[in-house]
C-alpha cells in the first residue's frame with residue numbers, strides 16, 4: 558500500500574520542522590493548516606519551517622502550487638455590500654475556483670472527488686495563506702451582483718474536465734443544466 562510509504566516519508570520530513578509547530582500536527586490536517594496560518598500571521602512571514610510543516614501534511618507539490626498562486630497574485634477576495642458577504646476566488650490556469658474558507662469548500666474537481674476523505678486542495682491552502690499574509694486583491698461589489706457572479710463561478714461541468722478537448726460539443730449539455 559502506498560499509504561505506508563507515504564507515512565514513512567512524512568515522518569522523515571517531520572523531524573526537520575520546529576518542535577513547537579509540530580505539536581499542532583497531532584490534530585487533523587485542517588487544524589494544521591489553521592495553526593500554521595496563525596503562526597504565519599503572528600510572525601509576519603512564511604518561513605521554511607511553515608512550509609516544511611505544510612508539506613509534511615499536504616505534500617510538497619500541493620503546497621508549492623499554493624505558494625505559486627500566492628506569488629502570482631491569483632487570490633481575490635470579494636466583499637459584497639451592504640450584506641458583507643465574502644467570496645474568495647483562486648484564479649487557476651483554465652478557470653476560477655470558488656473557495657469558502659468557513660466551510661473549507663472549493664469548487665474544483667480535486668476537492669469534489671476527494672471530499673469524503675477530508676481533502677484540502679491547493680486552492681484552499683492558497684486562500685488561507687493569502688488571508689494570513691494579506692496578499693490578495695480586494696474587490697467590493699454590490700449585493701445585486703452576488704448572484705450573477707456566483708452563477709458564473711459555478712457554471713462548470715461537474716464531470717472531470719477534459720482539459721484539452723474541444724468544449725464546443727458540450728455546450729448544449731451544459732445549457733440543459735439546472736439553473737437554480
Ligand SMILES: [Zn+2]
Pocket residue numbers: 654663664665666667668678679680681
Ligand atoms: Zn480547489
